[in-house]
Amino acid sequence: MMRVTIVDAERCVGCQSCMFACARRHGTGGLLNSAILIRSAGGMERGFKVIVCRACPDPPCAKVCPTHALVPRKDGGITLHADECIGCGNCVDECIFNAIFWNPEKNKPVVCMYCGYCTEFCPHDVIAHEKKGKNEKKGKEEKMEKQVSITRGETA
Amino acid sequence: MTKDSLSQVLYVDVSKKDFYTRDRSDLFDQYMGGSGVAIQLLSEECTKNAEPFSPDNPIVFAVGPLTGLFPLASKVVAMFKSPLTGNLGESHAGGRSAIALRSSGLGALVIKGVSSTPIYLSIRNGEVHFNDASALWGMESIYTVGRVLRENEPGSGMRTIMRIGKAGEQCINYAGLTTETYRHFGRLGLGAIFGSKKLKALIISGQNSIPVTDKKRYRNIYDEIYTHATQSELMKKYHDLGTAVNVKSLSEIKGLPIKNLQTSTFQEAEHITGETLASQYLGRRIACAHCPVACIHIAALRVPYEREKYFYKTTMIPYDYELIYALGSMLGIGDPEGMLKLIEQVEAYGVDAMSMGVCLAYATELFQKGMISEKETLGISLQWGDWTSYIHALRNVMARNNEFYDTLAKGVQQASSVYGGKAFALSFGGNEMPGYTTGPGAYVGYLIGARHSHLDNAGYSVDQKQGTLLPQQLIETLISEEEWRQILSSLVVCFFARGIYSPEVVQKCLICAGMERDADALSFLGKTILQEKFAFKKREGFSFDTLNIPQRILDIETPQGKISREYLEECIHEAAEYYR
Numbered sequence: 001m002m003r004v005t006i007v008d009a010e011r012c013v014g015c016q017s018c019m020f021a022c023a024r025r026h027g028t029g030g031l032l033n034s035a036i037l038i039r040s041a042g043g044m045e046r047g048f049k050v051i052v053c054r055a056c057p058d059p060p061c062a063k064v065c066p067t068h069a070l071v072p073r074k075d076g077g078i079t080l081h082a083d084e085c086i087g088c089g090n091c092v093d094e095c096i097f098n099a100i101f102w103n104p105e106k107n108k109p110v111v112c113m114y115c116g117y118c119t120e121f122c123p124h125d126v127i128a129h130e131k132k133g134k135n136e137k138k139g140k141e142e143k144m145e146k147q148v149s150i151t152r153g154e155t156a
Numbered sequence: 157m158t159k160d161s162l163s164q165v166l167y168v169d170v171s172k173k174d175f176y177t178r179d180r181s182d183l184f185d186q187y188m189g190g191s192g193v194a195i196q197l198l199s200e201e202c203t204k205n206a207e208p209f210s211p212d213n214p215i216v217f218a219v220g221p222l223t224g225l226f227p228l229a230s231k232v233v234a235m236f237k238s239p240l241t242g243n244l245g246e247s248h249a250g251g252r253s254a255i256a257l258r259s260s261g262l263g264a265l266v267i268k269g270v271s272s273t274p275i276y277l278s279i280r281n282g283e284v285h286f287n288d289a290s291a292l293w294g295m296e297s298i299y300t301v302g303r304v305l306r307e308n309e310p311g312s313g314m315r316t317i318m319r320i321g322k323a324g325e326q327c328i329n330y331a332g333l334t335t336e337t338y339r340h341f342g343r344l345g346l347g348a349i350f351g352s353k354k355l356k357a358l359i360i361s362g363q364n365s366i367p368v369t370d371k372k373r374y375r376n377i378y379d380e381i382y383t384h385a386t387q388s389e390l391m392k393k394y395h396d397l398g399t400a401v402n403v404k405s406l407s408e409i410k411g412l413p414i415k416n417l418q419t420s421t422f423q424e425a426e427h428i429t430g431e432t433l434a435s436q437y438l439g440r441r442i443a444c445a446h447c448p449v450a451c452i453h454i455a456a457l458r459v460p461y462e463r464e465k466y467f468y469k470t471t472m473i474p475y476d477y478e479l480i481y482a483l484g485s486m487l488g489i490g491d492p493e494g495m496l497k498l499i500e501q502v503e504a505y506g507v508d509a510m511s512m513g514v515c516l517a518y519a520t521e522l523f524q525k526g527m528i529s530e531k532e533t534l535g536i537s538l539q540w541g542d543w544t545s546y547i548h549a550l551r552n553v554m555a556r557n558n559e560f561y562d563t564l565a566k567g568v569q570q571a572s573s574v575y576g577g578k579a580f581a582l583s584f585g586g587n588e589m590p591g592y593t594t595g596p597g598a599y600v601g602y603l604i605g606a607r608h609s610h611l612d613n614a615g616y617s618v619d620q621k622q623g624t625l626l627p628q629q630l631i632e633t634l635i636s637e638e639e640w641r642q643i644l645s646s647l648v649v650c651f652f653a654r655g656i657y658s659p660e661v662v663q664k665c666l667i668c669a670g671m672e673r674d675a676d677a678l679s680f681l682g683k684t685i686l687q688e689k690f691a692f693k694k695r696e697g698f699s700f701d702t703l704n705i706p707q708r709i710l711d712i713e714t715p716q717g718k719i720s721r722e723y724l725e726e727c728i729h730e731a732a733e734y735y736r
Binding site: 013014015016017020023024026027028029030031032033037038039040042043044045047104105121123 | 224225227255258259302303306312313314336337338363364365366367368371374375378382386440441442443444445446447448449450454472
């Protein structure tokens with residue numbers, strides 16, 4: 001079981017560094033390829049919402065995928081097989097957390113890969129990378145070793 | 157690799173409700189973006205000697221090659237002809253504006269014309285929607301306007317909502333443009349230009365990926381900058397206490413402006429320091445998009461309703477050094493709650509805090525000297541520290557309630573030509589002074605800077621680090637700093653990150669953005685951009701010969717001692733020679 005968990009959204013300052021990190025994982029700048037969203041909770045004076053896939057044990061998004069492009073993982077969450085995806089967008093509509101995003105250039109969803117790269121760029125430990133059901137390591141501590149693996153294995 | 161859309165410029169005509177996009181690689185290849193490109197677009201689009209409130213005065217917004225790629229490259233540059241100075245208007249702001257403009261597939265935006273009825277623009281992925289804003293026009297609070305737009309427009313988290321308040325609608329010469337509730341294109345009256353175009357708000361959203369030349373190199377340099385921004389001492393003061401940290405230190409060296417510079421000591425300063433505000437009122441800290449520093453400090457002020465028991469309202473009020481100076485010490489206000497309430501009103505009207513504070517300070521001195529009476533102030537007795545009176549006076553300025561307040565709405569330079577008191581009308585080049593009385597560097601900086609802003613050349617820093625220099629040395633130091641800042645504001649990097657973005661780091665970043673420049677090329681470009689700004693200023697009538705030095709700054713002791721008129725005139729002369 002691996003996923004990104006929200007430790008304390010009240011500490012979020014809205015810098016969106018996590019969003020840029022997620023997009024950078026794909027080797028691009030900007031925010032098109034981000035699978036995490038920070039938005040205000042009704043005006044910045046009220047703080048921020050952190051929207052990211054929570055790796056549901058029984059993911060509704062996969063249930064509405066007509067081509068089985070979204071495949072449930074053994075320990076919760078989903079894997080996207082982009083070749084199978086026909087771009088219907090059912091998954092986006094179905095997610096009650098609005099945690100499935102859309103890339104209009106590719107006409108396919110952008111889904112969290114549970115890599116935890118975003119957590120390494122949270123300056124206030126709002127989010128953490130959870131493994132095996134508990135927080136083994138928090139974002140920053142994990143940073144150095146993670147960086148090596150990320151730069152070695154260029155992700156999709 | 158997808159092509160970078162930075163060179164795309166969107167031109168919008170609010171008279172004809174028309175728009176088109178042009179590729180301006182010619183400008184972006186040469187000037188990179190931000191200030192460098194904006195001054196070119198302004199020179200092209202602004203008719204010579206255009207009246208600031210006419211359709212011929214364009215508004216230019218520009219971002220740069222590092223926007224959306226690197227942390228703290230989080231600002232937008234706005235250029236226009238300023239109604240306050242009648243010359244070059246340049247103002248920078250953050251919030252989400254920079255990322256939104258870049259994500260919308262644009263490097264710059266030009267708005268021309270004048271709408272016949274109130275409108276707001278919504279730009280989504282580079283496409284313009286013209287919307288009726290009649291219902292929003294005339295609303296009392298800019299906060300409400302933000303709330304309504306937030307709920308009616310798509311793209312939460314990925315958009316910017318720029319809007320004007322009553323000050324902009326009324327074309328107060330120093331009205332600002334507010335973005336994301338707490339950030340401002342504050343100085344030189346961009347809000348008034350929006351108002352003159354009947355443009356209530358501008359919303360920009362979009363999603364766009366930005367290509368990089370070398371993914372691995374990109375991540376490495378990114379990590380280096382990010383680590384600096386979050387862990388080094390360089391940025392600590394900004395994220396801990398925020399810019400308000402300066403109140404205490406400047407007050408101690410007598411570098412904090414007090415009561416229109418009538419004195420340099422203020423017993424109550426300790427009540428409005430960054431430390432006091434943080435310990436008693438700090439409610440939340442927030443950041444601009446793509447800035448992990450989070451320097452924006454917001455006070456939570458809990459106020460009981462007088463007539464109803466157990467009923468409270470809690471408002472969130474932003475504070476920064478410049479607001480504390482202009483709406484605190486400059487007006488002799490040492491009551492933090494009173495100061496916060498005044499800030500809240502200033503914010504609600506969307507008027508530049510610095511200019512407003514200086515105008516009220518000038519009016520107070522006029523009143524105390526008997527040069528105006530309650531006839532002009534409409535019954536308000538203006539006294540240092542009396543924040544309630546200042547709120548009433550502020551309302552009168554916003555409504556332009558009589559001839560006096562109408563004149564005050566034009567700034568202290570114009571007001572002093574009607575009501576007198578030129579000696580204590582504290583503006584430089586027509587722009588009300590920023591919050592530093594640190595010595596000759598600060599004042600000369602205001603006088604010779606292209607925007608007449610402390611951020612042009614950081615003269616206050618020269619005062620504190622190098623003491624008093626010979627005129628020629630001072631001018632060389634200030635202009636060389638201002639030239640380098642043209643590079644930062646063309647990238648567009650926040651000036652607070654100037655310690656991180658050294659010429660070496662900038663060069664590495666530019667390689668990732670596919671825009672290689674060596675150190676000499678950057679240095680030359682900085683000089684060129686600054687020269688272009690002064691070329692525009694001169695085209696519009698600026699002259700070093702007509703710069704006014706208010707007598708008051710010569711009468712008051714600075715941390716560097718008293719300053720002589722001869723010294724300042726010698727400095728101005730040196731600067732004039734440089735830009736000849």
